[in-house]
Amino acid sequence: MRAAVLEEFGQPLVLRDLAVADPGPHEVLLHTAAVGLCHSDLHYMQGMRKIPLPGVLGHEVSGVVAAVGAQVRDLQPGDHVVGALSVFCGMCHQCLGGRFALCMDTEVKQPPGQARRLAHGGRPVSQVFNLSGFAAQMLVHRNALVRIRKDMPLDRAALLGCAVITGTGAVFRNAQVPAGASVAVVGCGGVGLAAVNGAAIAGAARIVAIDNVPAKLALARRFGATETLLASEGDVVARVQELTQGGVEYSFECIGLPATLEQCFRMLQPGGTATIVGLFGPGVKASIEGSEFFLEKKIRGSALGSARIREDIPRLVELYLQGRLNLDDMVSRRIRLDDINEGFAAMARGEVARSVVVFDGVGA
Template sequence: MKAAVLRELGGALGIEDLAIASPRADEVLVRVTAVGLCHSDLHAMQGVPPLPLPMVPGHEVAGVVEQVGENVRRVKPGDSVVVLLTFHCGHCDQCESGHSNRCFPPEARRAATEPHRLCKGAEPIAQFANIGGFAEQVLVHESGCVAITPDIAPDKACLIGCGVTTGMGAAIRSAAVRPGQSVAVIGCGGVGLSAINGAAIAGAGRIVAIDVLPAKLAMAREFGATDTIDASAGGVVEQVLELTRGRGVDHAIECIGRKDTIEAGCAMLGKGGMATIVGVTPPEMRIELSPLHLMLGERRVQGSFMGGVRTMVDIPRYAELYLQGRLHLDQLVSQRLTLDQVNQGFAAMKQGGLARSVIVFDA
């Protein structure tokens, strides 16, 4: 099969012919129909965090099941599926308490003593996020595969595999936005727009979209933002406080992963407010907060990983919301590419202005 392989950190992806193994117990072989380009892929390609090379990036996958190994019960050949990086064991304390997205089980990958899933001759090839989605096929643990209706086109369905679930879940699950509450979303890329969409679905009374690009702020209105702030002029916290008559917002959802934007999100909270950090940061990053500011107003700060997704429950629900016209997937797709154009897609991502680029494979 053909796949985009990274051999040097910060370098371009090369299209290579790789061999993919047959599924073993608990594994699923999926023919990829579409895969989104996510900022997490770009971070990994730049060495944040450090990962083994050579590697196939990509993780926001939609496809069709081709083969299943022993013990697979979730999906069967012919099923349309979304693949998520939240693989889980199903029996640890996190899984048992309804937080399977926190599991990170060794079962997600093959043991070092087993044959590699991907190789080129005798050379093993790593899978980013245990998926390696920039390829014609992926071989993954079944816990990351969720069957969805085939009524959703692959270029839309793949977005549910990461960006949409991360943003929607940050608003609906992690922050648990309630009707009438005020929400500020910092960063209006694919994840931020989905957070705005989620806040609107949850019934937020005021949704403030914050970005430096006018085009993204215009899109934010389409996704449910009631107000927009151009952050390029500075004074974002002051503008949020002015909009809310000095009260601050009930929720700030940070979708960029920068020190200044995380700190700004905490500073714009009203009493009892919650800041939810979604953006991916470098491991060494530290933020500065006033404990007094948090304590006196009973403000809180939390992280959100993959929107707290409960895969078998949330993914079908998000698919249904799309079919109802309430979840805006169509507007997220900025451009469709072939696998050969993957580097072009990442170049566009670095320039900003796009929501999501999607690689689409022939049916």
């Protein structure tokens, strides 16, 4: 099957014909329907985090079940599914505590290089994020998948698996934004727009969207932003404080830069919470003014918005079908697998919310 393979860090992906294994007892083979291009993929392509190469990225996926392993009782061929990188075992300390996104069972959540599901010319190819969605087929653990309604469009469903579950989960599960709250979202790509949308669904009164690309700010209004700020025009923190009379109650960093992490902490009013969603390379540090902790400001991380995929993905599908979750405006471009490198170039230029690779005929 055709796949876009990362063979060298810093180089474009290369289209190859890969072999995919047969499903093991707890595995499911999928025809990939759609896969979104996430900035985390780009971080890995650029070598921010090293993985054994060659490898196949892509972790924002939807698909149609082609075959199931002998022990898979609750999925069957033809089912429509969303995949998420937070595959879980259901039995470890983290899973039993309800923190499925932090499952550390390496039999189920296999580090890149461990799984032997993909091969090229007889040599193993790393499965990254336990999914490897930049490919026409995927062989994955059953607990990476959630069945969805068949009337949910599969191209938009793919976005639920990363950007949307992360951005909305940061609001609903991590920060637990209450109705009437004031919120700022720094970075309005796929993840940040989903956070803006989540804040609107939660009933936040003020939602300040911040980005350094004007088109992203116009888009953020369609997701529920009440105010927008162009990051390049002056002091972001001072302007947020001025707009909100002393700072926001909740801020969300959706880029992955020390400077914007620091901004997110400083723009809080006393007692506020900054949720850091952006991904940082190993060793990257940010600086926080210690005296601000006396103001009971809080800062916290987020792994996929602490997703509980089997609860959250069907709920997000309902919210979309009711017209309350905006996925239509998040798909900026539908592209083919052959055009994936141009898709990442458009992301790097800040042009798109999301480009989504669609595979013809799957789920149609």
